[in-house]
Amino acid sequence: MLKVLHHHVREGLFEGIKRANADEQVRAIVIIGEGKTFPCGADIREFHTHASVKEPVLTAVGHTIENSGKPVISAIHGTALGGGLEIALCCHYRIASENARIGFPEVLIGLLPGAEGTVRLPRLSGLAFAMDMIAFGKQVNAKDAFRHGILDKLCNGNILEEAKQFATKVIGQPLDSRRLSRLDVKDAANVDLLFEVALAQVKRKSRGQIAPIYCLKSVRNSVRMSFDKAVEEEQRLIMELMTGYQSTALQYSFFADRSAPKWRLPCGASVHNTKPSRIETAGVIGAGTMGSGIAVCLIRAGVPVILVEKNKKMLEKAMKTISGILDGSVKLNRMTSEQKEQCLAILKGTSTLDKLSNVDMVIEAVYENLELKREIFAQLDKVCKPSTLLCSNTSTLDIDKIASATNRPDKVAGTHFFAPAFIMKLMENVYGTKTSPATVATVMEFGRRLGKELEATKEEIKNIRLHLTVTFCTIDL
Ligand SMILES: CCCCCCC/C=C/C(=O)SCCNC(=O)CCNC(=O)[C@H](O)C(C)(C)COP(=O)(O)OP(=O)(O)OC[C@H]1O[C@@H](n2cnc3c(N)ncnc32)[C@H](O)[C@@H]1OP(=O)(O)O
Numbered sequence: 001m002l003k004v005l006h007h008h009v010r011e012g013l014f015e016g017i018k019r020a021n022a023d024e025q026v027r028a029i030v031i032i033g034e035g036k037t038f039p040c041g042a043d044i045r046e047f048h049t050h051a052s053v054k055e056p057v058l059t060a061v062g063h064t065i066e067n068s069g070k071p072v073i074s075a076i077h078g079t080a081l082g083g084g085l086e087i088a089l090c091c092h093y094r095i096a097s098e099n100a101r102i103g104f105p106e107v108l109i110g111l112l113p114g115a116e117g118t119v120r121l122p123r124l125s126g127l128a129f130a131m132d133m134i135a136f137g138k139q140v141n142a143k144d145a146f147r148h149g150i151l152d153k154l155c156n157g158n159i160l161e162e163a164k165q166f167a168t169k170v171i172g173q174p175l176d177s178r179r180l181s182r183l184d185v186k187d188a189a190n191v192d193l194l195f196e197v198a199l200a201q202v203k204r205k206s207r208g209q210i211a212p213i214y215c216l217k218s219v220r221n222s223v224r225m226s227f228d229k230a231v232e233e234e235q236r237l238i239m240e241l242m243t244g245y246q247s248t249a250l251q252y253s254f255f256a257d258r259s260a261p262k263w264r265l266p267c268g269a270s271v272h273n274t275k276p277s278r279i280e281t282a283g284v285i286g287a288g289t290m291g292s293g294i295a296v297c298l299i300r301a302g303v304p305v306i307l308v309e310k311n312k313k314m315l316e317k318a319m320k321t322i323s324g325i326l327d328g329s330v331k332l333n334r335m336t337s338e339q340k341e342q343c344l345a346i347l348k349g350t351s352t353l354d355k356l357s358n359v360d361m362v363i364e365a366v367y368e369n370l371e372l373k374r375e376i377f378a379q380l381d382k383v384c385k386p387s388t389l390l391c392s393n394t395s396t397l398d399i400d401k402i403a404s405a406t407n408r409p410d411k412v413a414g415t416h417f418f419a420p421a422f423i424m425k426l427m428e429n430v431y432g433t434k435t436s437p438a439t440v441a442t443v444m445e446f447g448r449r450l451g452k453e454l455e456a457t458k459e460e461i462k463n464i465r466l467h468l469t470v471t472f473c474t475i476d477l
Pocket residue numbers: 004040041042043044045047052053058079081082083084105106109113114115238242254255258259
């Protein structure tokens with residue numbers, strides 16, 4: 001199945017085009033994905049491995065296609081995304097099923113379409129459409145793509161048969177005008193204005209992200225520079241993005257997002273056979289940066305919180321900080337003033353643990369000191385109702401050692417947030433050797449409810465610490 005452009009797929013395409021060109025019997029070439037779809041892009045798992053730079057790289061495959069002396073037609077069904085679309089743009093013609101979709105989702109993993117996509121697409125669709133599609137990772141349906149000149153024909157029958165028929169009609173037609181690298185960008189005169197408008201949108205919608213800005217710059221280069229020079233610059237930009245922390249985090253989250261809902265423990269318990277309990281109320285212990293941030297995450301998700309801090313001045317300060325964080329959200333139009341008040345109404349501050357007797361879950365967020373945490377957990381075990389889950393925000397300490405201070409190790413887990421907790425969407429869910437599947441299921445479900453984009457990811461056994469880590473969610477950049 002031609003779905004992801006692994007090295008062996010690139011090699012197959014490269015050799016196939018060369019062979020077809022050498023074969024006198026062949027008069028036109030059709031590239032089609034086997035199975036349900038055209039390739040959905042480069043293999044993200046291959047990035048940062050030798051396979052990603054092993055020849056033929058995607059651009060070399062594209063050049064072989066574009067330089068083919070025989071017409072090459074891409075027949076798109078399903079989705080042609082990322083590198084898949086870049087391959088299609090190197091073809092001389094593109095036809096697609098009416099229900100196909102195309103797009104450049106690279107920006108969503110912190111990259112840009114780095115196999116000449118930013119330089120080729122504007123030559124076909126015009127700048128405005130290319131900027132919008134590339135900088136926001138938008139997918140468009142075949143009809144839209146046809147309207148914008150990206151596709152040459154829409155098909156509603158058997159795509160392969162229609163591609164063969166199409167091929168017979170274009171055999172012998174001149175190919176130079178079909179080679180995008182030889183064409184000019186249509187609306188080049190408007191480049192500066194279009195760039196400024198798109199940049200303003202990017203700054204508003206994708207605040208703090210580098211890739212969308214690089215996408216726009218690279219599309220702008222398609223006008224300001226020769227094709228070859230713009231491609232060279234595109235390469236430089238993608239390599240810079242590829243080695244940056246934003247792209248690393250977004251690629252990680254891409255996979256975490258998909259594997260989270262499929263969590264499974266070595267004992268066989270999984271998301272499919274373990275029922276989570278509903279957390280109605282929670283306690284957070286420690287009103288420092290982490291505790292306050294965690295409290296914000298919870299109240300924003302509508303979970304009433306009792307924030308425990310024995311230092312009363314610190315507690316007062318934390319309540320003000322939390323209110324200030326919510327004010328920030330109101331200013332950014334992420335919540336209304338009314339919603340802010342609703343959040344504050346479900347937050348209570350206290351200086352004693354005994355107020356936590358009735359909560360369903362406690363998240364301890366005091367500083368990293370095993371003895372202190374064990375002391376707190378031993379007290380919680382006495383104070384809280386038997387069903388309460390006791391969680392620690394520890395990043396380094398052994399959950400088993402914390403759990404052994406209680407008589408309910410099955411209900412002890414790690415819920416590790418990353419600072420600032422109300423912005424970072426990464427939450428690491430650590431469970432010890434005695435944590436029950438029901439506790440894992442509940443904590444996972446709770447993480448999802450906190451509005452993190454991604455819930456859970458693959459399990460990895462941390463042999464050194466003798467516990468298993470389930471990591472979920474990503475960074476809200
Ligand atoms: C130094 C090198 C420079 C190289 C420059 C190269 C330039 C090109 C870059 C690219 O092409 S980057 C990739 C661009 N494409 C994408 O980002 C597409 C991402 N995928 C999707 O959007 C969706 O998966 C889909 C294609 C729309 C299908 O969605 P669906 O809901 O049907 O399935 P999923 O659950 O999302 O995925 C199934 C399965 O496949 C894995 N997967 C999907 N895409 C990729 C990919 N591009 N690389 C590797 N793996 C991919 C996904 O993780 C799932 O795996 P499992 O969870 O089942 O293990």
